[in-house]
Amino acid sequence: MSSVTIKDIAKLAGVSHTTVSRALNDSPLINPETKERIKAIAGSLQYTPNYSARSLVLDRSYNLGLFFSTLRTGTSAGFLYEAIKGVNDVIKDEYNLIVRGIDDYKSFHQVNRKSFDGIIVMSQSASDQPFIEYAAEKGIPLIVLNREIEDVQVMNVVPDDQSGAFRMTEYLIQQGHRRIAIIEGKEGFKSTQSRRDGYLEALRKYHVAFSEAMSAQGNYDLESGYAAMNRLLDLPERPTAVFCCNDDMALGAVKAITERGLKVPDDLSVVGFDDQLFSAFMTPALTTIRRPIEEMSRAGAAKLLAFIESKQLEHETVYFHTELVIRDSVKTIAGG
Amino acid sequence: MSSVTIKDIAKLAGVSHTTVSRALNDSPLINPETKERIKAIAGSLQYTPNYSARSLVLDRSYNLGLFFSTLRTGTSAGFLYEAIKGVNDVIKDEYNLIVRGIDDYKSFHQVNRKSFDGIIVMSQSASDQPFIEYAAEKGIPLIVLNREIEDVQVMNVVPDDQSGAFRMTEYLIQQGHRRIAIIEGKEGFKSTQSRRDGYLEALRKYHVAFSEAMSAQGNYDLESGYAAMNRLLDLPERPTAVFCCNDDMALGAVKAITERGLKVPDDLSVVGFDDQLFSAFMTPALTTIRRPIEEMSRAGAAKLLAFIESKQLEHETVYFHTELVIRDSVKTIAGG
DNA sequence: CACAGAATTGCACACGTTAACAATGCTCTT
DNA sequence: AAGAGCATTGTTAACGTGTGCAATTCTGTG
Numbered sequence: 052m053s054s055v056t057i058k059d060i061a062k063l064a065g066v067s068h069t070t071v072s073r074a075l076n077d078s079p080l081i082n083p084e085t086k087e088r089i090k091a092i093a094g095s096l097q098y099t100p101n102y103s104a105r106s107l108v109l110d111r112s113y114n115l116g117l118f119f120s121t122l123r124t125g126t127s128a129g130f131l132y133e134a135i136k137g138v139n140d141v142i143k144d145e146y147n148l149i150v151r152g153i154d155d156y157k158s159f160h161q162v163n164r165k166s167f168d169g170i171i172v173m174s175q176s177a178s179d180q181p182f183i184e185y186a187a188e189k190g191i192p193l194i195v196l197n198r199e200i201e202d203v204q205v206m207n208v209v210p211d212d213q214s215g216a217f218r219m220t221e222y223l224i225q226q227g228h229r230r231i232a233i234i235e236g237k238e239g240f241k242s243t244q245s246r247r248d249g250y251l252e253a254l255r256k257y258h259v260a261f262s263e264a265m266s267a268q269g270n271y272d273l274e275s276g277y278a279a280m281n282r283l284l285d286l287p288e289r290p291t292a293v294f295c296c297n298d299d300m301a302l303g304a305v306k307a308i309t310e311r312g313l314k315v316p317d318d319l320s321v322v323g324f325d326d327q328l329f330s331a332f333m334t335p336a337l338t339t340i341r342r343p344i345e346e347m348s349r350a351g352a353a354k355l356l357a358f359i360e361s362k363q364l365e366h367e368t369v370y371f372h373t374e375l376v377i378r379d380s381v382k383t384i385a386g387g
Numbered sequence: 388m389s390s391v392t393i394k395d396i397a398k399l400a401g402v403s404h405t406t407v408s409r410a411l412n413d414s415p416l417i418n419p420e421t422k423e424r425i426k427a428i429a430g431s432l433q434y435t436p437n438y439s440a441r442s443l444v445l446d447r448s449y450n451l452g453l454f455f456s457t458l459r460t461g462t463s464a465g466f467l468y469e470a471i472k473g474v475n476d477v478i479k480d481e482y483n484l485i486v487r488g489i490d491d492y493k494s495f496h497q498v499n500r501k502s503f504d505g506i507i508v509m510s511q512s513a514s515d516q517p518f519i520e521y522a523a524e525k526g527i528p529l530i531v532l533n534r535e536i537e538d539v540q541v542m543n544v545v546p547d548d549q550s551g552a553f554r555m556t557e558y559l560i561q562q563g564h565r566r567i568a569i570i571e572g573k574e575g576f577k578s579t580q581s582r583r584d585g586y587l588e589a590l591r592k593y594h595v596a597f598s599e600a601m602s603a604q605g606n607y608d609l610e611s612g613y614a615a616m617n618r619l620l621d622l623p624e625r626p627t628a629v630f631c632c633n634d635d636m637a638l639g640a641v642k643a644i645t646e647r648g649l650k651v652p653d654d655l656s657v658v659g660f661d662d663q664l665f666s667a668f669m670t671p672a673l674t675t676i677r678r679p680i681e682e683m684s685r686a687g688a689a690k691l692l693a694f695i696e697s698k699q700l701e702h703e704t705v706y707f708h709t710e711l712v713i714r715d716s717v718k719t720i721a722g723g
Numbered sequence: 724c725a726c727a728g729a730a731t732t733g734c735a736c737a738c739g740t741t742a743a744c745a746a747t748g749c750t751c752t753t
Numbered sequence: 754a755a756g757a758g759c760a761t762t763g764t765t766a767a768c769g770t771g772t773g774c775a776a777t778t779c780t781g782t783g
């Protein structure tokens with residue numbers, strides 16, 4: 052039951068534990084025959100190295116941290132899923148992927164270079180800033196995904212939210228819409244800001260008037276989209292199209308519209324942002340912006356690993372293009 | 388930059404590193420004043436213990452493994468999300484949560500008692516069996532969630548799938564349906580079996596005839612539900628209700644139905660299983676069975692931690708009740 | 724004052740691994 | 754045949770922490 056160590060193997064092979072260590076690590080110093088013999092013994096004893104001991108002497112934890120702003124409400128399931136999938140695809144077999152919510156920490160005490168070989172922050176909010184600064188200051192290899200970081204020097208991979216929102220709004224205008232409402236994301240999130248900016252930029256460019264009444268605050272969850280849409284429907288002069296700042300809220304918005312006996316897109320057009328897994332299967336299928344979370348995660352993880360191994364630093368921010376996915380939730384208005 | 392150890396603190400405090408170790412671990416042996424002094428110094432130096440060293444001597448890794456059958460296709464986002472959320476809520480601050488797909492391992496070599504203080508397997512398929520047996524044999528504290536394990540002695544927390552499927556089918560029958568189709572889950576999954584069994588059991592109990600044509604194979608993803616539904620719609624004598632073995636497939640089914648110009652539930656009733664986050668916001672809102680993944684994960688994690696700390700073993704299987712969630716996707720057929 | 728016993732601290736080793744350096748034996752060259 | 758140099762293996766220390774046991778100091782009691 053008690054686990055076998057290299058010393059046990061050494062005893063059986065009649066060599067020193069050093070030789071065993073070298074043999075198992077494929078050191079060229081060891082005679083091929085001895086090496087084979089030792090490996091055979093190790094195999095038959097089902098030897099597995101003690102990672103704690105190895106970590107201690109090599110000063111590597113074999114842990115990679117994947118941190119989200121929160122694992123409570125606020126992080127969508129698809130988001131978590133794609134991020135984990137992307138990172139997991141890339142990390143070598145030898146790394147452990149540790150998942151945590153930043154807001155789970157009372158203190159960042161336990162976060163240090165000994166415990167994490169590297170850290171990936173999937174940042175959704177400015178509230179992550181202290182954590183990012185802490186990790187950066189501790190000298191832990193660090194990459195921040197999804198949210199643009201300005202003050203601190205870190206590796207950064209982000210989607211181009213603003214151009215995505217611009218493209219979407221432009222598309223609605225091109226389909227003849229002029230009264231275009233926006234259901235906004237959670238306050239304080241950078242993405243909320245960027246998407247609003249893209250929306251406004253498009254309105255400006257095409258000389259479409261913006262009115263405050265056309266903006267409803269949401270917080271990125273289903274219910275808030277439902278509630279915000281109801282407020283918009285109560286307006287004396289309703290919009291003809293609604294740009295929801297994510298797909299969850301679009302789902303809620305469609306629900307609100309349908310409940311009033313109206314139809315999407317015949318009576319009202321609805322678009323989203325994110326391209327969640329379910330969006331293609333909504334009724335109607337949702338026109339939205341795809342934000343390549345999985346690809347970004349994969350790229351970010353690869354970049355982090357490369358840095359850990361080479362210590363070659365690149366601080367430039369990488370932008371990932373979003374993509375307009377046209378489906379069935381927008382009506383083309385004749386004349387314009 | 389090089390990290391501070393208890394020896395550094397010892398030097399500054401003018402004591403031995405033993406005393407520092409004891410002080411920081413709140414040993415009653417140490418004079419309260421010395422203790423305070425040492426803690427103050429540790430705090431001012433921002434000391435953080437080296438977990439590798441501690442692990443080595445204490446023979447604890449502080450790692451908890453959360454294993455899914457796969458992180459590639461087959462695990463739904465909501466499933467992953469709820470499981471992580473539930474476990475994360477419970478684990479003490481001192482544990483790392485390591486997430487992996489079992490099918491990522493070429494060999495289970497790295498999985499041992501030194502690397503994991505405990506393992507939670509969120510099992511979705513019989514293909515997990517070798518892994519479970521391996522972990523059990525290695526003597527790693529182990530709990531299996533979601534799938535019932537028969538041959539191996541392990542802690543087990545599972546939903547009562549069969550009674551859930553039974554309840555759902557019974558409900559459809561009570562609403563007057565007699566031609567009830569089933570879109571089945573992925574072959575080889577125990578859940579597929581249990582849900583079919585519950586479905587058949589209800590048919591038998593209420594003397595409703597079953598025909599093979601009413602069964603369409605799926606594999607738990609959206610597309611397969613879409614395809615299976617199309618096959619059912621091609622039948623000369625269509626069903627009046629379809630029991631989809633999960634919500635993703637129900638979403639696909641609704642899509643297929645709508646595309647043919649038919650309406651749910653007016654022309655065809657559709658129900659699901661799992662109660663995903665989006666199900667309440669589909670059009671129409673989906674009637675489904677809630678499987679309490681998050682609660683099960685929470686209970687399982689708590690049970691595992693209790694075992695790790697007390698070594699008090701309980702091998703009985705815990706069943707979690709599912710719940711029928713009635714929404715708007717079923718039509719009541721008059722007369723029956 | 725002496726001494727028992729408690730309170731407090733230190734010494735030395737252990738955990739399992741890696742690696743610098745030393746040591747041994749062998750081969751080849753001259 | 755002697756020495757250089759290579760191939761192979763062993764000796765020893767180190768990583769940072771926890772702990773059994775010995776050592777010291779302190780307290781109280783007779």
